[in-house]
Amino acid sequence: MKFAYRFSNLLGAVYRQGNLNFSKDGNAVISPVGNRVSVFDLKNNSSETFPISTSKNISCVGLSADGRLAVVVDQDGAALLISLVTRAVLHHFHFHKPVSSVSFSPDGRSFVVTKENVALMYHAPGRRREFNAFVLDKTYYGPYDETTCIDWTDDSRCFAVGSRDTSTWVFGAERWENLIYYSLGGHKDAVIGCFFHRDSLDLYTVSQDGALCVWECDTEPEGLKLKSQSQKPQSDDEEEDDDDEEKEGEVIRGKAETPREKKKSKNARYKQRSKHFFNKEGDFNNLTAAAFHKHTNLLVTGFSSGVFLLHELPEFNLIHSLSISDQRISSIAINSSGDWIGFGCSGLGQLLVWEWQSESYVFKQQGHFNNMAALAYSPDGQHIATGGDDGKVKVWNSNSGLCFVTFTEHSSSVTCVVFNASGFVIVSASLDGTVRAFDLHRYRNFRTFTSPRPAQFSSLAIDVSGELVSAGAQDSFEIFLWSMQTGRLLEILGGHEGPVSCLSFSPVQSVLASSSWDRTVRLWDMKDSWKVKETLPLTADGLVVAFRPDGQELAVATLNGEISFWNPQTAAQTGSVSGRHDLETGRKETDKITAKQSAKGKSFLSLCYSADGESILAGGQSKFVCIYSAKEQMLMKKFEISCNLSFDAMEEFLDRRKMTEFGSLALVDEGAGDEDGVDISLPGVRKGDMSSRHFKPEIRVSSLRFSPTGRSFAATSTEGLLIYSLDGSLVFDPYDLDLDVTPSSVRSQLRLQEWASAIVLAFRLNEAALKQEVLETVPHQQIAVVCASLPDIYVEKLLYFVSSCLEKSGHLQFYMTWTEKLLMLHTQKLKNSCDFNVYNIRYAEALSKQRGMKRAVDEEEEDEEDECKEEDAEDEGLSEAMSDAEMIL
Secondary structure, three states: OOOOOEEEEEEOOOOOOOOOEEOOOOOEEEEEEOOEEEEEEOOOOEEEEOOOOOOOOEEEEEEOOOOOEEEEEEOOOEEEEEEOOOOEEEEEEEOOOOEEEEEEOOOOOEEEEEEOOEEEEEEOOOOOOOOOOOEEEEEEEOOOOOEEEEEEOOOOOEEEEEEOOOOEEEEEOOOEOOOOEEEEOOOOOOEEEEEEOOOOOOEEEEEOOOEEEEEEEOOOHHHOOEOOOOOOOOOOOOOOOHHHHHHHOEEEEOOOOOOOOOOOOOOOOEEEEEEEEOOOOHHHOOEEEEEEEOOOOEEEEEEOOOEEEEEEOOOOEEEEEEEOOOOOOOEEEEOOOOOEEEEEEOOOOEEEEEEOOOOEEEEEEEOOOOOEEEEEEOOOOOEEEEEEOOOOEEEEEOOOOOEEEEEOOOOOOEEEEEEOOOOOEEEEEEOOOEEEEEEOOOOEEEEEEEOOOOOOEEEEEEOOOOOEEEEEEOOOOOEEEEEOOOOOEEEEEOOOOOOEEEEEEOOOOOEEEEEEOOOEEEEEEOOOOOEEEEEEEOOOOEEEEEEOOOOOOEEEEEOOOEEEEEEOOOOEEEEEEEOHHHHOOOOOOOOOOOHHHHHHHOOEEEEEEOOOOOEEEEEEOOOEEEEEEOOOOEEEEEEEOOOOOOOEOOOOOOOHHHEEOOEEHHHOOOOOOOOOOOOOOOOOOOOOOOOOOOOOOEOOEEEEEEOOOOOEEEEEEOOOEEEEEOOOOOOOOOOOOOOOOOHHHHHHHHHOOOHHHHHHHHHHHOOHHHHHHHHHHOOHHHHHHHHHHOOHHHHHHHHHHHHHHHHHOOOHHHHHHHHHHHHHHHHHHHHHHOOHHHHHHHHHHHHHHHHHHHHHHHHHOOOOOOHHHHHHHHHHHHHHHHHHHHHHO
């Protein structure tokens, strides 16, 4: 249970690609972030990331009409059916081809998936006790090129599909006699959006070149007639055979010409009522996204220049125009009421929600659009600061998962961020040659530390008092010391013969540890004129150094993949861990050597001790994060932080389907003219070649930190800022549940004053609010009687719950009474159920520490107090230690 960390949340990234969706009530945005799905609650200002992931980046998301289900499809066509209520995966399916869009019908009975030039209609899972996920109903052919968008009529009778071949197709969801399919032209570029008018078959189509066509249908939705089953379909309209029907359901093949009319009925026909063009200036040439709200007739269009326009249809009146960035708008969504508009920009990783009536932002978040390089927890664990290669320092609320301030003063990559002891000052080091201190009260940069000669700072540390700021340079091999109060440079420490890779202050002494590429760790004495106290020789280049929280041990990660442990007092090595095999690095697509050979050059890039100092967290150039026991020097647990195959170096072996007789497909020259062929990345390049046309970032962990409470840890990776926590995010986790265990039955027992049975039922239901309500309803005089009548299995659960309530509740005496009665009545049973030797050892350790501390104090006060007072104080300290140990027991 100690290392049972589970994925809790994803910070640092709010949108990557794909389509945005609003929840049914319109108060939350559902955004695809890489291969995960995040939900941003706009009312409560919080975020949540589902504990599910696809094998590649998500390309499209479709929500059911009742807001209970979602279909998530990745770039390869692998689909997941997700319950938005339980956050669980209900079904897996593979379309075997990339999917462009998914849309549920308004009545929730079916959903349409478009891939390549085909539209597939599936039965949707209903509310009844039946499961018919991904049962194919009909297959629609018509467009010649890839499909781009889908829209349904309000009554779910028809749907429209837009295509890159400039055509729009209207298909009947049922076998209508007068509307089987209809093809619409009128555009000169790919269709970006097609939208039905409210309660009508009238249609609006928007193309990429900024043209809007308004189509009018001569038939109302109620005028569609269902074809009788006795009539056989015409050969020119539809082709069906038994084999196709088994594989593709009912097949409808549309043709460019209008279907032949029957004698009894007249086919529905469309005519172009009007055509409008957006402003033909440079900003409005490339339309990239569009959305339409049927109840307010509001059309929102986004362009590649970052501009979006609001128009009222069908008159095409311009309501509003605004530029939100200089990057392409990738996705637009409108909530159910039509008040809020969501925008996603994949280039910057931006997610914005705009209230168009008040012309104000409801939500505005942006992650680091480049790699994250560093992170730091505040002393209270409420805030997390991150620094990225984009030169920004962002501060995130660990509870809500949202960024509340961004500092942009740095002009180059941020390499390290640190909080001071108060938690209201963030200090960051950058490759631009500055170390900056930011105030979280006024949100400003109040100190800027620089060196006499320009230097690129790659490491940073602050002492416990917060007065000394030190930074190591990677080009001049020097360590700079500044005063936080005055901002003046105090000293330049020289002696290293290579770049200074990491700095760490001792938590209990004025000692600074610095690791370098010269294969040494130097301990600098801050009291004695900043001289070198000790020099620790390493077997390879030093990359990371970290002190244990009690300052009695030092951990160093080196380039050969080892973690060595040292005693800073005696400068002796106490142990080492060889972690190269634990990293399990993958093989990149352009690597000509196997993963086993490339693993010889991999190492840990970040180390962090837990709060109790018993374990150490390590991560590096791999998708794995390892937890080692510092005492036993052995691997305790390993976490796989990502399974996203869109990243490079994820798999140990290359896919055989990508191997040819000439080698890997990624290395085969595709004939790019006079070029030399495929460029191989240079040795030492860790982030991929961004100049190449197809860029796959490499998976790596750049920084790791335990939270001050030890209940969670954070990791900055290629995916973003991942939070792993021991606290389960499940709202409903029952114990011994039965049909008669409901909140109403618990409250009925309370009304009957059956206190013990009410407590048992509440703990079987296991909802925190209900348990607290039951406990606080029990009269103070009845606590002893209730404790005596409780079953043994619920005593320990109740004791744990009371201990958690003691920290937060104001009813201190009431919960102390519960604790007293439970311990008095059930102490012997609790002793039998626990490992008593553990408590004996802790008791002995606590007793020895108390005696040692008391002796040290007595020696200092020997001149001031006589022997009689000294003995009294020692007896009091011993009695206090005994009482504390008895409380532990």
